[in-house]
Amino acid sequence: MWIHSGFLALLLSSTLVGNQDAPQKPPEPDKHEAPAKQESAAPQKPEAEKNSGPSILIRAKRVFVRPGEVLEQASVLVRDGKIIAVGKDLAAPKGAQVLEAEVVCAGFLDPWSALCIDSGSWSEPGATAATRAVDAFDPWTPESLRKDTLRAGVTSVRIQAGSYSRTSGVGSVVRVAPQLDLEHAVVNAASCVSMNIGLTSNAGGGQSVEFVDGQPTLVDTRGRPMDTFDRLSDLDRVLSALESGRTYLYSLVDHKHELEDWQKKIVEKETELEKDAKKAKKDREKAQKEAEEKAKTFEDKRYREDKRPQPPRYDEDAEVMSRVADGVLPFFVQAHRVAELRGLVEGTQDFDRLRLVVVGASQARTCAHQLAERGIPVLLWPALRGKGAPEEYTGGDPSLAGDLARSGVSVLLGSGGVDPASTRDLPLLAQLAIGHGLDRVKAFEALTIGAARALDVSDRLGSVERGKDADLLLLDGDPLDAGTRVQRVISAGRLVLNPED
Amino acid sequence: MTTPIFRNLARIPALAALALLAPTLHATGGKIVIKAGRIITQSGPDIQNGVIVIENGRITSVGADTKAPWDAEVLDHPELVAFPGFVEAHTSRGMDRSNENITVTPFLDVRDSIDPISFYFEDSLRAGITTINVQHGNSCVIGAQGMIVKPFGITIEQLQVRPQSGIKIVASPRPGASRALQAQQLRGAFADLRRYLEKLVQDTKDGKDTARREALFQGRDMDKDENKTGRAMEGNANWKLKGFEIVPRGEVDDKQEPLLRAVEGKLPVFLYCDSAASVLLGIDVARENGLLGTTTLVLDGDSWKAADQIAAAKLSVILSPELVYSERDPVTGKEVRTFVPGVFDKKGVHFALQSLNQSSQSLWFQAATCVAWGLDRKKALDAVTRVPAEELRLGKRVGSLEAGKDGNVLLLNGDPLSVKSSVQYVVLEGDLVYDRSKDVRVRQLIEGVEQNNTAPSGAVEPGDVCGDEHKEVGGDPTKKDPGEKKDETKPDHDHGGKKD
Known part of the structure; x- marks a missing residue:
């Protein structure tokens, strides 16, 4: 496959600009070129155009810059939606709003949510790989729900159309805060592609989650429940979608090279003909004769000269999957049972650029070392579901997060993407996981930079660093401490929640 | 939207009978003089005891002391009020079928689906609507090309005001999709x-x-x-x-x-949105594909919540026939009612109204409802005449009574927004096409249906071609076109609203 290597290298470099923080790579957003450019540009810009926007200076006793890194007695300066400085002795610019806080940290990101998406799209059964969640983003989600979520400290969420369908399409990261314009509300329109394996809701029978009067409810649907073969075919569907994406990518690369060859040949031919038309003709006839004698096909060459190579037939789903196979888009796959998890991990082995995230993973203990070895993050929903829950969740338990983390698996936490209101409970779920053995710093990482990295938004969200978007929580104690209250929330540089709200 | 040619052929005798219900009262050759006690011109101050002169289908002069040509027919009614014909900015009625099974159909034309003898057109005429923009229904992604028609004639050519008046694009989910x-x-x-x-x-x-x-x-x-x-x-x-x-x-x-x-900006777009979020999607798609300059939004549901974005995109809108939007506050549970035209009026967005149905809640009723909710009377009247005319790019032809415009004049026995008024005469491009005193259906409603239920006198006897259709001739005036959705079973006569 000599043709591909060059192109892949090209893609590799271009990919890196977009995703400096792919989960497989060390989390060093600052040392990369792209963010460095942003950061160097950031301080100059505001100085050049002074008073371009109101700025906010936050003085805090402690600033949680990133997981495990705390600055004592520091300030954060925010302007034009960005953090423009973090440091010890920052002076407040003229006209700046000065806020005091005990603790400042990055806003939480729920990587598995049903908030801010319209319910019809959320339950869309016919979503394909190319269905975009950002088109289903609902800026008019009830304000009370959003404020509740902000009060809990969650400032952004990942949404998916057809969340619990076989394929959920392209997911987006959006902000929770109300009254943001679309440009600020959508952080990343294409954050991942998501699919689901072996869910009872996919079976066309058994139980499924449906919206009744706007409330998600488990509904018994008549028919055949999901059986082993359904799950196998689900797994097969996910792997073959990946394969089709890769095939599409290869044929695109092939076409590119064919086209280059063809153009080169045309140019060569033209110069040759110009040089000596007669000689060229003789040569060609000779070549043809030789070919005929040797029983080779001469037509092939002629064909390539006469006809422009055709590009591969466009297929929007294969196009999206090609980006997944190439690692440009992360791939979130929900799977719960041992067989499905093993099948998924083993089946994706030869996709070396794939950025897989396993979602749900109720029985992931059995393949923890494989996940750790391949560096596949796991997105968990540390909730105990009672009776009547879909069967795939019965294995879920709050100590799973801690156990996996100890085995070296990178753990993310989400609120399950079933109920728009439950995103509010994300910090509570994290505390539950902490109580059951997850390291506090790892839990904090899971809700901030970890989730941001997995969703390709770590250049904008997830930590309190210069150049990043100003999505900040002002707390009266340690983040993820049960006694801590969120006092103020800044989202996209705007104060969107005050104590009196 | 297949043309039901054979069905229409079979209907011709029935059609001839129907045509009598709104008969070509006077073929005036487009030359007519209307004298009315009051002329509401919609372009300047009202004129008391004025004269409107129409020649070759166009208004040549409007005024108090205009001299009438000696050879013109005169409609002299000092007791009546003259008003420009109402303009229906958007409808999917009057068609054989308003939606298709396939979702992307820009190659179709409603021309092939419009049923000229649909009762819809007859009712529209009775309610004083003289210009109608017929567009493909809203259950599609990209619909057929629409057409502007006048509600009088028995062939599509006679109805036609402007072919290919626009194309329907839908940004809100059609049934069965998200x-x-x-x-x-x-x-x-x-x-x-x-x-x-x-x-x-x-x-x-x-x-x-x-x-x-x-x-x-x-x-x-x-x-x-x-x-x-x-x-x-x-x-x-x-x-x-x-x-x-x-x-x-x-x-x-x-x-x-x-x-x-x-x-390329050569075909206007009617972009349907049934929620505020759809408006954002619609505007985004329109901007991406260069449609913003030619787009008119057709709104429904809570689209008014995106009024700021609509105003920012400088779009004009056609509002849902449901003028008041009610919703429950998710916290208090209280019902909140919003008067939608009021929202757009405050934002300075031009808006046109749509009929809820073609008779009792026709355009006059919608405009009157707006006045009842506190909208300025002039703006309410504009929303059913001048604004839709502008939106249909017919601003120079319809929407007001002034020299040079089409001779579409209503004569009412009172104020156009009064519940007591009714349309007495309709002059359409200079032809008197409706006379309430000769409206068979209205007469039957008031006086009762004749016992033997025979065809009105003068109806053409059904020929041999259509034995099956005999029953339809002159019979059952309530029989409706299957393509219509919200028909009222009784023909309009009273503008039966409850308020003024």
Whole structure:
């Protein structure tokens, strides 16, 4: 496959600009070129155009810059939606709003949510790989729900159309805060592609989650429940979608090279003909004769000269999957049972650029070392579901997060993407996981930079660093401490929640 | 939207009888003088005891002391009020079927679906609507091309005011789809167009003649000048097509050509949105494909919540027939009612109204409801005359009574917004086409249906061609076109609203 290597290298470099923080790579957003450019540009810009926007200076006793890194007695300066400085002795610019806080940290990101998406799209059964969640983003989600979520400290969420369908399409990261314009509300329109394996809701029978009067409810649907073969075919569907994406990518690369060859040949031919038309003709006839004698096909060459190579037939789903196979888009796959998890991990082995995230993973203990070895993050929903829950969740338990983390698996936490209101409970779920053995710093990482990295938004969200978007929580104690209250929330540089709200 | 030719043929005798219900009272040759006690011109102050002169279907003068030509027929009614005909900015009625089974159909035309003898048109005339924009229904992604008609005539050619008046594009989910899927298909349709055109350019460069052969096969006259020559792509789409000038325009497939025309800004767009979030999607798709300048929003549901974004995009709108939106506050549970035209009025967005049905809640009723909710009377009247006329790009032809405009005049026995008023006469392009005193259906409603239920006198006897249709002739005035949705079973006579 000599043709591909060059192109892949090209893609590799271009990919890196977009995703400096792919989960497989060390989390060093600052040392990369792209963010460095942003950061160097950031301080100059505001100085050049002074008073371009109101700025906010936050003085805090402690600033949680990133997981495990705390600055004592520091300030954060925010302007034009960005953090423009973090440091010890920052002076407040003229006209700046000065806020005091005990603790400042990055806003939480729920990587598995049903908030801010319209319910019809959320339950869309016919979503394909190319269905975009950002088109289903609902800026008019009830304000009370959003404020509740902000009060809990969650400032952004990942949404998916057809969340619990076989394929959920392209997911987006959006902000929770109300009254943001679309440009600020959508952080990343294409954050991942998501699919689901072996869910009872996919079976066309058994139980499924449906919206009744706007409330998600488990509904018994008549028919055949999901059986082993359904799950196998689900797994097969996910792997073959990946394969089709890769095939599409290869044929695109092939076409590119064919086209280059063809153009080169045309140019060569033209110069040759110009040089000596007669000689060229003789040569060609000779070549043809030789070919005929040797029983080779001469037509092939002629064909390539006469006809422009055709590009591969466009297929929007294969196009999206090609980006997944190439690692440009992360791939979130929900799977719960041992067989499905093993099948998924083993089946994706030869996709070396794939950025897989396993979602749900109720029985992931059995393949923890494989996940750790391949560096596949796991997105968990540390909730105990009672009776009547879909069967795939019965294995879920709050100590799973801690156990996996100890085995070296990178753990993310989400609120399950079933109920728009439950995103509010994300910090509570994290505390539950902490109580059951997850390291506090790892839990904090899971809700901030970890989730941001997995969703390709770590250049904008997830930590309190210069150049990043100003999505900040002002707390009266340690983040993820049960006694801590969120006092103020800044989202996209705007104060969107005050104590009196 | 298949043309029901055979059914229409079979209906001709029935049709002749129906035509009598709104008969060609006077073929005036378009020359008529109307004298009214009061003329509401909608372009200046009202005129007391004024005269409107219409020649060749156009108004030549309006005024108090205008001299009438000696040879014109005179409609002298000092007790009546003259008002310009109402303009229905958007409807999917009057069609054989308003929606298709396939979702992307820019190559279809409502012309082939409009049923000229539909009761809808008769009722519209009775309610004083003289200009109607018929567009494809809202259950699609990209619909058929629409048409502006007048509600009088028995062939589509007679009805026609302007063909291909626009195309329907839907940004809200059609039944059975979600917004995400609708968006995917809507964006996909434009992406398909773009890829098709790019391939066409490439094929032309490569010297292929497939497109030309297909065009000839489809029966297009490729020797015509407009088809022979190519020209660069026009319009304001965010995507540009390089080298399109080398493709003769006749080679663009009929299936794609209307959408290309829309992208080039040559075909107006009626963009339907049933929620605020759909409005954002619609505006985004319109901006991406250069449609913003030619788009009129057709709104429904809580779309008014996006009034700021609509105002920022400088779009004009056609409002839902439901003028008041009610919802429950999610916290308090209280019902909150919003008067939608009021919202747009405050934001300075031009808005037109739609009829809820063609009789009792016709345009006059909608405008009167707006006044009852506190909207300025002038704005309410404009919303059913001048604004829709502008939105349909007929601002120079209809919407007010002034020299040079089409001779569409209503004579009412009172104020146009009064519940006690009714349309007495309708003059349509200079022809008196409706006289309430001769309206058989109204008379039957007031006086009761004749016992033997026979055809009105003068009805053409049914011929042999349509034995099956005998029963329909003159009978059962309540029988409706199957394509219509919200028909009232009784014909209108009283503008039966409850308020003024």
